Amino acid sequence: xxxxxxxxxxxxxxxxxxxxxxxxxxxxxxxxxxxxxxxxxxxxxxxxxxxxxxxxxxxxxxxxxxxxxxxxxxxxxxxxxxxxxxxxxxxxxxxxxxxxxxxxxxxxxxxxxxxxxxxxxxxxxxxxxxxxxxxxxxxxxxxxxxxxxxxxxxxxxxxxxxxxxxxxxxxxxxxxxxxxxxxxxxxxxxxxxxxxxxxxxxxxxxxxxxxxxxxxxxxxxxxxxxxxxxxxxxxxxxxxxxxxxxxxxxxxxxxxxxxxxxxxxxxxxxxxxxxxxxxxx
Amino acid sequence: xxxxxxxxxxxxxxxxxxxxxxxxxxxxxxxxxxxxxxxxxxxxxxxxxxxxxxxxxxxxxxxxxxxxxxxxxxxxxxxxxxxxxxxxxxxxxxxxxxxxxxxxxxxxxxxxxxxxxxxxxxxxxxxxxxxxxxxxxxxxxxxxxxxxxxxxxxxxxxxxxxxxxxxxxx
Numbered sequence: 001x002x003x004x005x006x007x008x009x010x011x012x013x014x015x016x017x018x019x020x021x022x023x024x025x026x027x028x029x030x031x032x033x034x035x036x037x038x039x040x041x042x043x044x045x046x047x048x049x050x051x052x053x054x055x056x057x058x059x060x061x062x063x064x065x066x067x068x069x070x071x072x073x074x075x076x077x078x079x080x081x082x083x084x085x086x087x088x089x090x091x092x093x094x095x096x097x098x099x100x101x102x103x104x105x106x107x108x109x110x111x112x113x114x115x116x117x118x119x120x121x122x123x124x125x126x127x128x129x130x131x132x133x134x135x136x137x138x139x140x141x142x143x144x145x146x147x148x149x150x151x152x153x154x155x156x157x158x159x160x161x162x163x164x165x166x167x168x169x170x171x172x173x174x175x176x177x178x179x180x181x182x183x184x185x186x187x188x189x190x191x192x193x194x195x196x197x198x199x200x201x202x203x204x205x206x207x208x209x210x211x212x213x214x215x216x217x218x219x220x221x222x223x224x225x226x227x228x229x230x231x232x233x234x235x236x237x238x239x240x241x242x243x244x245x246x247x248x249x250x251x252x253x254x255x256x257x258x259x260x261x262x263x264x265x266x267x268x269x270x271x272x273x274x275x276x277x278x279x280x281x
Numbered sequence: 282x283x284x285x286x287x288x289x290x291x292x293x294x295x296x297x298x299x300x301x302x303x304x305x306x307x308x309x310x311x312x313x314x315x316x317x318x319x320x321x322x323x324x325x326x327x328x329x330x331x332x333x334x335x336x337x338x339x340x341x342x343x344x345x346x347x348x349x350x351x352x353x354x355x356x357x358x359x360x361x362x363x364x365x366x367x368x369x370x371x372x373x374x375x376x377x378x379x380x381x382x383x384x385x386x387x388x389x390x391x392x393x394x395x396x397x398x399x400x401x402x403x404x405x406x407x408x409x410x411x412x413x414x415x416x417x418x419x420x421x422x423x424x425x426x427x428x429x430x431x432x433x434x435x436x437x438x439x440x441x442x443x444x445x446x447x448x449x450x451x
Binding site: 001002004007008010012013014015018019020022023025026028029030032033034084 | 290293294297298301302305306309313318319322323326327328329330331356359384385388389403404406407408435438439442443
């Protein structure tokens with residue numbers, strides 16, 4: 001029979017050569033943390049967001065896609081927006097690339113988008129007559145690749161968070177820890193507070209968008225304030241992650257103010273926004 | 282320390298880069314699944330990122346990270362009920378090399394037989410070198426309970442692994 005010390009040694013041996021992609025984990029935690037900080041302040045804390053990135057049941061292979069989509073401007077809907085953007089943010093380094101060699105592709109080579117570039121593009125994709133204004137620090141996003149705006153389509157203000165970042169490693173090798181997993185929780189989320197009358201129901205769908213990538217479209221649970229949002233992750237074959245979250249209200253300045261029963265626009269509109277190939281990391 | 286919020290982010294990054302591997306080892310042995318372990322670590326680091334300033338000021342970063350990791354794991358166990366993955370999936374789920382792969386699979390299978398709290402205690406005590414008191418603090422229980430869980434866990438492992446000693450020492 002093994003004694004306690006031998007069992008301990010076996011456990012240590014078993015764990016000794018486990019080498020996760022630490023830089024990927026940390027970078028993703030930082031991104032999630034930044035989002036969560038805002039939503040936690042708003043009372044949306046909880047582990048549910050983790051379900052967003054659950055087991056890699058739907059991990060996919062970049063090489064199975066068509067060649068990378070070139071970044072090019074795509075005409076959007078008419079732009080009638082106004083802006084109250086702040087001075088250009090300090091540039092910050094882009095996401096740290098992963099290192100899994102099994103991926104035959106490299107991360108996008110362009111510089112991460114500035115907030116002004118993101119605002120300009122977002123504005124071009126939204127209906128005329130709406131307004132957009134950047135949420136300034138300390139609550140708004142900082143640096144390239146992240147944008148937070150207040151959006152008003154004439155029916156109430158809504159907070160929009162948008163992140164465009166590079167994810168580096170996509171592999172069919174199941175041992176790769178950098179494979180981007182994307183799934184819906186089962187069961188779906190439950191509301192923490194009362195969902196406004198007329199609210200969109202909680203939903204979640206992961207789907208392959210032909211020629212573009214893997215996308216998760218969700219309508220999230222309501223927090224204790226009744227605040228919820230449309231939440232879309234798109235992982236493109238060109239290694240760009242586009243994330244958008246469109247709330248049914250705004251933050252004033254840190255607590256949510258539910259301004260409407262439903263987020264502005266439709267799921268289809270926001271899907272079209274994230275799928276626009278001009279986003280680049 | 283300055284008032285620049287970026288400094289806090291760098292501190293977080295330094296901590297996370299230094300500790301993530303060890304957190305992952307704990308998570309992997311507790312969960313038995315590479316991707317679930319990644320989720321646990323990412324969850325832990327995300328929560329830590331959100332609470333960084335407060336936790337850092339209290340000087341409890343390591344304790345906080347472990348506590349979040351273990352609590353997240355235990356709460357997931359409670360939620361999943363029958364959600365354990367079959368042992369056959371473990372190898373597919375991401376053992377990073379062939380080194381000790383058979384040992385790892387056998388150990389993971391044995392660990393899976395332990396109740397979640399007992400598994401956590403054994404791993405924290407013997408992988409993470411946490412004291413009985415520390416584990417008790419992490420789990421929100423008494424040192425006596427930790428000793429009991431540890432003893433029962435090791436005893437059960439001994440039973441389960443007994444037949445495989447030759448594998449380990451050959």
